[in-house]
Amino acid sequence: MDGTLTVACHDFDHIRNQLGLPQGVAILEALEAYPASQSRALHQQLYDWEMELAHQARPQPGALDLLERLQVNGHKLGILTRNSLEIAFTTLKACGFSQFFHADNILGRESCAPKPDPAGVLQLMRQWGSRGENTVVVGDYLFDLQSGYTAGAHTIHFDVDGNSCWPEVTHIRISDFSEITELV
Numbered sequence: 001m002d003g004t005l006t007v008a009c010h011d012f013d014h015i016r017n018q019l020g021l022p023q024g025v026a027i028l029e030a031l032e033a034y035p036a037s038q039s040r041a042l043h044q045q046l047y048d049w050e051m052e053l054a055h056q057a058r059p060q061p062g063a064l065d066l067l068e069r070l071q072v073n074g075h076k077l078g079i080l081t082r083n084s085l086e087i088a089f090t091t092l093k094a095c096g097f098s099q100f101f102h103a104d105n106i107l108g109r110e111s112c113a114p115k116p117d118p119a120g121v122l123q124l125m126r127q128w129g130s131r132g133e134n135t136v137v138v139g140d141y142l143f144d145l146q147s148g149y150t151a152g153a154h155t156i157h158f159d160v161d162g163n164s165c166w167p168e169v170t171h172i173r174i175s176d177f178s179e180i181t182e183l184v
Helices: 012-019 027-032 036-055 063-072 085-095 119-128 142-150 177-183
Strands: 136-139 154-158 172-174
Touching (some): 012 027, 012 036, 119 142, 136 142
Parallel strands (some): 136 154, 154 172
């Protein structure tokens, strides 16, 4: 969702610094390594920053057109995010995307193991009665692609910067949503 359907605005290095985490570590996993009381306090700080960013979320250019086309064509749409569900709903509302996603098809960090674990992709596939060859995961970061790839889904790397990272878990790389819209 963040950085894919929405314009990327998270400064993860700054968040790590503010939480006292080393650079380059996965934030959620690092927070779980702390004692419970300290972890809860750090999770609350993270939640507060994420909620502030959720209210400021802006749609990625072309995302609305793509979602409309997918919905009209009868495709099932889901969100798998490392954010909480409340933050996911707030972000979707801020961008005007709420109508495209049924609440049961939005999975946050409290719904399943966070990406890169494939649990969320597999859960959505079970809900939809879908298999990997009929499922596409679109994401802007390694964890998105790993979760989809490991679940057996097709992966599309939304690479607005043109970095062409992670070819080992990417089936298609795009830099603009119009490229997916043409495939639909």
